[in-house]
Amino acid sequence: MKSSAAPPPAGDELPVRGADQAVFRPIRGGNAFEETVERLLQALRLGVVAPGGRLPPGRELAPRLGVSRATLREAVATLQSAGYLESRRGRYGGTFVVAAPPAGARPGPARSRPPADLEDVLQFRLVLEAGAAEAAAARSLTRADREHLTGLLAGCTGAGPADYRRLDSRLHLAVAEVAGSPSLTTAVADVRTRVNELLDAIPLLPPNIEHSDRQHAAVVTAILAGDPEGARSGMAEHLAGTAALLRGFLT
Amino acid sequence: MKSSAAPPPAGDELPVRGADQAVFRPIRGGNAFEETVERLLQALRLGVVAPGGRLPPGRELAPRLGVSRATLREAVATLQSAGYLESRRGRYGGTFVVAAPPAGARPGPARSRPPADLEDVLQFRLVLEAGAAEAAAARSLTRADREHLTGLLAGCTGAGPADYRRLDSRLHLAVAEVAGSPSLTTAVADVRTRVNELLDAIPLLPPNIEHSDRQHAAVVTAILAGDPEGARSGMAEHLAGTAALLRGFLT
DNA sequence: CCGCAATGGACTCGTGCTGATCCCTTGACG
DNA sequence: CGTCAAGGGATCAGCACGAGTCCATTGCGG
Numbered sequence: 311m312k313s314s315a316a317p318p319p320a321g322d323e324l325p326v327r328g329a330d331q332a333v334f335r336p337i338r339g340g341n342a343f344e345e346t347v348e349r350l351l352q353a354l355r356l357g358v359v360a361p362g363g364r365l366p367p368g369r370e371l372a373p374r375l376g377v378s379r380a381t382l383r384e385a386v387a388t389l390q391s392a393g394y395l396e397s398r399r400g401r402y403g404g405t406f407v408v409a410a411p412p413a414g415a416r417p418g419p420a421r422s423r424p425p426a427d428l429e430d431v432l433q434f435r436l437v438l439e440a441g442a443a444e445a446a447a448a449r450s451l452t453r454a455d456r457e458h459l460t461g462l463l464a465g466c467t468g469a470g471p472a473d474y475r476r477l478d479s480r481l482h483l484a485v486a487e488v489a490g491s492p493s494l495t496t497a498v499a500d501v502r503t504r505v506n507e508l509l510d511a512i513p514l515l516p517p518n519i520e521h522s523d524r525q526h527a528a529v530v531t532a533i534l535a536g537d538p539e540g541a542r543s544g545m546a547e548h549l550a551g552t553a554a555l556l557r558g559f560l561t
Numbered sequence: 562m563k564s565s566a567a568p569p570p571a572g573d574e575l576p577v578r579g580a581d582q583a584v585f586r587p588i589r590g591g592n593a594f595e596e597t598v599e600r601l602l603q604a605l606r607l608g609v610v611a612p613g614g615r616l617p618p619g620r621e622l623a624p625r626l627g628v629s630r631a632t633l634r635e636a637v638a639t640l641q642s643a644g645y646l647e648s649r650r651g652r653y654g655g656t657f658v659v660a661a662p663p664a665g666a667r668p669g670p671a672r673s674r675p676p677a678d679l680e681d682v683l684q685f686r687l688v689l690e691a692g693a694a695e696a697a698a699a700r701s702l703t704r705a706d707r708e709h710l711t712g713l714l715a716g717c718t719g720a721g722p723a724d725y726r727r728l729d730s731r732l733h734l735a736v737a738e739v740a741g742s743p744s745l746t747t748a749v750a751d752v753r754t755r756v757n758e759l760l761d762a763i764p765l766l767p768p769n770i771e772h773s774d775r776q777h778a779a780v781v782t783a784i785l786a787g788d789p790e791g792a793r794s795g796m797a798e799h800l801a802g803t804a805a806l807l808r809g810f811l812t
Numbered sequence: 813c814c815g816c817a818a819t820g821g822a823c824t825c826g827t828g829c830t831g832a833t834c835c836c837t838t839g840a841c842g
Numbered sequence: 843c844g845t846c847a848a849g850g851g852a853t854c855a856g857c858a859c860g861a862g863t864c865c866a867t868t869g870c871g872g
Contacts, residue, residue, distance in 0.1 A: 327709065328738045329731075332747040333604045334617070336627035337596045338589055342829065345588045353584045366585070367849060376587035378830045383851070400838020401848045433742035437692030445684060458578065480580075487579045491684035496583040497748060593859065618819060629860045634821070651868020652818040 342377050346385035349375060352503045354394060354407060357480035361411070364404045365395075425508060425560055432553045435501045439482060440546045442498055445489040447533045447541035455488040456534060463530045467523045471514050475506060481526060485533065485545075509552070512559040521551065593628050597636035600626060603754045605645060605658060608731035612662070615655040616646070676759060676811055683804045686752045690733060691797045693749055696740040698784045698792035706739040707785060714781045718774045722765050726757060732777060736784065736796075760803070763810040772802065 339345050353359050365371060365386075372382040386405055389395040397405045425431075451459075462484045466477040479502050486498035525548035532540035590596050604610050616622060616637075623633040637656055640646040648656045676682075702710075713735045717728040730753050737749035776799035783791035 327735075328743055328746050329607070329734050329750070330604070330609050331743060332734075332750045333600060333607065333609050334622060334625045335747060336625070337593060337600065338627050340627075342588060349584060349588065353581070356580070356584065358581050358584050368851095369849080371585060374585045374587070376589050376591075379850095380831090380852090381829065386850095397850060398838085399836070399850045401846090402839060403837080403849045405850080427743075430742045430744050433696055433740065434744040434748070437696060437740075437742075437745055438688065441688030441692045445688060483580050483583075484578075489684065489688075491681045491688075492579055492582065492678075493681050493685040493752070494688055495579050496586065497685070499580070499583045501744070619821095620819080623860095630820095631822090631861095632859065637820090648820060649868085650818095650820045650866070652816090653869065654819045654867080656820080 342381050343384050346375060346377055346381055347388055350385055350389055351394070352499065354411075355476060355479065355506055356483055356499055356502060357476040358483070358499075359407050361407050361409045364406050367404060427504075428508065428556065428560060431501060431504050431508065432549075432556065435505055436546065436549050436553070438494070438498050438501055439485070439549060440542050442486040442489045442494055443529055443533060443545035444538045444542040445491070445494070446485055447536055447538040449488070449490055450536075451488055451534070459484055459488060459530050459533065463526055466526060469519075471516070471519065474514060474519055475509065478522065478526075479506060485529070488533070505552075505556075508556055508560065512555060518551075518555070522548065525551070593632050594635050597626060597628055597632055598639055601636055601640055602645070603750065605662075606727060606730065606757055607734055607750060607753060608727040609734070609750075610658050612658050612660045615657050618655060679759065679807065679811060682752060682755050682759065683800075683807065686756055687797065687800050687804070689745070689749050689752055690736070690800060691793050693737040693740045693745055694780055694784060694796035695789045695793040696742070696745070697736050698787055698789040700739070700741055701787075702739055702785070710735055710739060710781050710784065714777055717777060720770075722767070722770065725765060725770055726760065729773065729777075730757060736780070739784070756803075756807075759807055759811065763806065769802075769806070773799065776802070 339348075350365075353365075359365055366374070368379050368382055368386075372379040375382065386395055386397065390397060394408060394411060395405055396408050397403070459481075462477070462481045466474075466481045469477050482502060483495065483499055486495045489495070525544060529541055529544040529548060532544050590599075601616075604616075610616055617625070619630050619633055619637075623630040626633065637646055637648065641648060645659060645662060646656055647659050648654070710732075713728070713732045717725075717732045720728050733753060734746065734750055737746045740746070776795060780792055780795040780799060783795050
């Protein structure tokens with residue numbers, strides 16, 4: 311490193327704090343194929359396409375993802391052999407999300423690693439989601455927005471442990487959606503994906519679910535009532551719950 | 562298209578709100594070369610490297626950006642011919658930011674386009690930066706953090722119009738830095754870049770500068786005092802100022 | 813005065829990815 | 843029962859880009 315015995319000279323300009331790590335970060339996340347697999351998995355886990363639902367056709371999806379059909383097909387093939395997707399040919403065919411995801415499928419990398427970025431994710435999520443809740447409550451929502459929220463809230467309430475993570479994520483995503491900033495929605499989707507990866511490492515208990523349900527209801531109520539402060543604090547409280555859980559289990 | 566007379570069948574699953582536009586977005590921003598140019602410009606405009614300062618050497622920077630040295634060099638060459646950078650060979654050489662940026666350099670694309678995403682950026686920025694200010698105030702800052710903040714605040718106060726945008730950006734970035742979440746810092750840097758592009762289209766008036774200076778001081782004071790609410794509201798107020806300005810000028 | 817170290821600059825090769833084109837499969841509809 | 847539309851599957855040429863290697867330039871230290 312530049313640490314010990316930086317030669318002598320030339321006036322080192324920047325003490326180089328976090329700022330340039332933020333701007334001199336990797337341009338590409340890596341391999342296009344891997345990135346595509348990640349995106350598809352993100353769509354599944356966040357419940358953007360429901361189990362049994364159909365993905366957009368390759369000829370439409372590939373350009374949207376900015377990859378070639380060949381690359382997209384490779385990614386789909388990978389997820390097929392992993393048991394996540396299923397393709398049917400012919401008209402009205404397509405690529406479908408299998409209703410029952412592979413049981414033992416925890417293809418994540420080495421588990422029980424100490425997530426160095428735990429605090430990073432949690433802090434970032436707090437800022438994004440609490441901000442989204444507040445922003446959503448401050449807007450005048452359309453009828454469709456309201457129904458979207460209440461519908462997802464209802465679907466989430468009382469769901470079983472098998473579906474909870476996905477439905478929960480979908481609801482949180484909906485809060486960001488109605489905040490009216492696509493960039494914010496994207497950011498929430500991403501941070502949610504990162505949080506989900508961590509959550510996969512800890513158990514999901516019925517008491518937690520019940521607790522979450524109540525907090526969800528409180529947040530949605532505040533949003534529908536146009537109460538920004540309430541929505542923000544409700545969401546912050548909700549997030550603090552899982553944050554504590556994660557800190558506890560992941561030490 | 563699928564528009565008129567969607568045939569009949571097969572149960573359309575998703576009304577497709579904003580969520581899948583968030584997840585089925587492009588994998589790569591495009592061309593690696595263009596992306597690299599953008600990043601370097603971002604570093605300049607956000608003041609991550611000061612005028613006269615030196616960029617990290619190519620052999621170090623290229624891997625950090627995840628591009629080859631060839632691609633990085635192409636990007637640097639472009640910015641050289643555009644008058645932003647200057648390279649010197651030999652030991653203790655390097656690539657330097659020219660002290661006086663090209664006067665007529667406003668290489669942005671067609672000006673006076675109606676920025677459809679204006680509200681998106683402003684909303685997103687509010688969430689990120691107000692959240693960052695609050696988070697920063699809620700942390701126990703190190704001595705270095707405090708000095709970093711006060712130093713940048715001092716540098717910003719009373720700066721001329723020529724430097725103001727850059728120093729202002731650098732200060733806002735510092736607030737995000739001390740919030741302790743690298744992801745948050747990255748997001749703020751990105752949204753700041755987008756805002757700057759819009760700001761380039763409107764004039765920068767001395768009264769605005771003076772106003773901003775006072776608000777900056779208030780925010781930093783609140784952060785140093787450990788007052789999250791004050792920091793958040795101060796930042797929100799500050800951002801509301803530029804937001805109004807932008808909405809006014811860009812109709 | 814010589815050599816070394818650190819930087820930018822140029823070249824080559826291998827390959828992952830794109831874009832285009834074609835084929836295969838299936839169901840609806842006349 | 844034939845045809846067409848809409849989807850997945852496959853193949854191939856071309857190229858952008860990454861990795862590696864060497865050259866050119868500069869200044870410092872001995």
